[in-house]
Amino acid sequence: MSLDTVAAAKLTPENKQPFAELGLKPDEYARIKEILGRRPTSSELAMYSVMWSEHCSYKSSKVHLKQFGDKAPKSDALLVGIGENAGVVDVGQGYAVTFKIESHNHPSFVEPYQGAATGVGGIVRDILTMGARPIAVMDPLRFGPADAPDTRRVLPGIVAGVGGYGNCLGLPNIGGEVVFDQTYAGNPLVNALCVGVMKHSDIKLAKAAGAGNLVVLFGAKTGGDGIGGVSVLASETFGAGGSTKRPSVQVGDPFVEKILIECSLEIFAEDLVVGIQDLGGAGLSCATSELASGGSGGMKVALDKVPLRDPSLSPEEILMSESQERMCAIVEPNKLPRFLEICKKWDVTVTSIGEVTDGDRLEITWNGELIVDVPPRTVAHEGPVYNRPLAQPAYIDEVNSQAVNVPIPSSAGEIKAAVLKLAGAPNLADKSWVTSQYDKYVQGNTIQSQPDDSGMVRIDEKTHLGVAISTDANANWSYLNPYQGAKLALAEAARNIATAGARPLAVTNCLNFGSPEDPGVMWQFAESVRGLADGCLEMGLPVTGGNVSFYNQTGSVAILPTPVIGVLGVIQDVRTRMPMSFKTADLDLYLLGDTYADLAGSEWAFLHDQRTGQSPNADLAREMRLIELLLAGHETKLFSAAHDLSQGGLSAGLTEMVLRYCVGATITLSNVGIDLLSESPGRVVVAIEPYKFEALQELGLKFSTTVSKIGTTGGESLIINDCVISLDELRNEHTSTFPRLFG
């Protein structure tokens, strides 16, 4: 095929172009022609198609996501907000922390290992790009039914991919989630979170400023992998009988990424870059257009200088390739020699491919011929915006009006059966089968990890400053009420931070939904965003960034609305963190918060195939009082342990506590069935030494939080009223599920 140049495009306005195959709608194609005043060249078409894809342009979500800015609480902590590669918050002592979650859902269904691996790789580069050293990762995962044959293909592959990549990068994996539901069959969710740390002065931004500065590409060579991954994969629903899309999935090389991280950090330390951007979704199209838009707009790139793994690649393919482990930097010419030296030390391929210009256009040439000449903002930021129709789906009224109809245990035998059933349920069972495939120790700063309420890492060995992160979503509640569901997930994540003694500071999110072209899904999305924005405003927590993943559906069946919320908190001295469970006998156990008959959306209802009723209402003022109570108790060393109650209620919470350090407990409950199974939000179980009761009671009064004694610690059983379950039996039930299902 002959080269399609700008000159040729002007001469051949009638040429038919495959915009539809590239995922562009006719009106979008028309708009490109209007912007350029001519038909796009094939290279320009490639760029616009990937950058205007749902995944890159947020065209369906933008109008809703604006709320995170409009409703943003006043926060002194936010150093870099939404729009950059990742948000950055001030955690004190001159440190800044950056964190973000991204999805890699579609590639992980097609090719579980590589999809998950490159999901980790992509988010790690986003964090690195901010100038930070990545210090930990987390992975919220969702799968089809635990016993479905395809889950046996998808889950082990995804877990191995997350581990294979993260372990090889030397990043501790400090938590996440593993949740099963029928709707995720064919649409597994792989969300990857990374957190990084830097000094305030080291923050880097994606901008190409200063005419004459060089555009430098470094890292892996460009190959044919992942071409069109963005537009073809992430932005279309899988058809039931569709062809396999394997070639669109990128292949990762964590070794190259590890080298790239160390090399980049050395380059940053010597202040050798003006701006930097990683090459992720949409590859060079994204990096060049975003860097140029971040500056004054002018940039010239000689595409033929890009080092190739496959010399037969066309310019269009080079622009769209999503080959992993690549970075693009803007470097002052006098700093280039040192830049090259550091790359040489690390054996990293580096090439100067262009320069920043005075103009306002991104010009790309191929062997001297102009093949792209565009205003970069129109590619990167001025894509189409859709105000898609939305409508409350019919199911909402139907399920909300139906009561939950589940058996409530009361006899000792029924209680035992219920506790054991929940302990072994795939959503609540011990996840060691998964987490033992992840390195949690590397870097030597991990204070907490799975199965603790949150992940916690130390960021300064001398001052003991640390950060804690939790990611949470309750898709069952979001299904019943997406507005409340998002708020409840936010509250849960914040609570999971506070139980360790860390103060919640900032929020990230990964919003996983079905097709935005379905008004019902769009309504779920809009309600979730509204709930999260309202919740963040009320709790005073800024949203620092996030990710939207649409089209998670097979045919007409969408996934449950799954807004995964990540909350980051700060703890001044990690040595003082509160463990999630008790290590000794003769402590008193108290429940903080109130229990109602909240069975709608509960794990107990899920186990009885009930997806009906009304989700609890989030009472964030009460949640905030509970958090303040926990932090005040932490300050005075009141608690020996604190553990959040969420999925599986008190039953699951007690199971996790007694098994954590193999110390039993004796519990007395008045309304035993509901007390054990209800998932009323805003509840925490704490252990204290008996003499501290008055101090606890005082805090309860001060923060208007109900404090109820539920039992004492000790023994080798979990005893609930007249029901006795030995820890051995409980452990066996809790730990055998995953090995039985996945080998």
Added chain:
Amino acid sequence: MRVGVITFPGTLDDRDAARAVNFGGGESVALWHADADLKNVDAVILPGGFSYGDYLRCGAISRFAPVMKLVIEAAEKGMPVLGICNGFQVLCESHLLPGALTRNSDLHFLCRDQEIEITNNTTAWTSSFAIGEKITIPLKNGEGSFQCDDQTLAALESEGRVIARYIGENPNGSRNLIAGISNARGNVVGLMPHPEHAIDPLTGPSAQGLGFFTSILNAMVK
């Protein structure tokens, strides 16, 4: 007491190993794989990680790094050398230790707290322990199954060169539950589990790994 910690491209636990050396009372010295001298160190640690991405075989490329020529020469003259995890694999590939580390028997990467028993306290790296002492330190690797031929195994056992064994169920299929071995002279030790991640209960399962890093000080005092 200067203890060199080598960083190969892809090494991950170098900073942890350096921290452990300093915790133990030594002075850690960073060594780079391309270095042409050992910077007057008294001992060397090859830390864990995925040097050269574990391409070809774990440790197979690292053994050709310029610094390894110097390490091999020094080891043959008696310098204490400790290889942890990937470092153990490099030592086997370098023929400073016999045998090989192969894929875990269940084919999964495994990270867990592992109890091991110290079975030889006469090496440069284990003298702080008592024979039979049981310690819990992290085990984390994908290829940790120690394998060798029967003759080598018999020699290792009869010469007391098995320095640590796994307790309980075999975590990875290692022959005779071997977690670590030494050379005949006792200056070169390879260990699969990670003592550098068990120097402080705050960040590890125990502080029982510290013994490896204090042992080396004893070795020098002698």
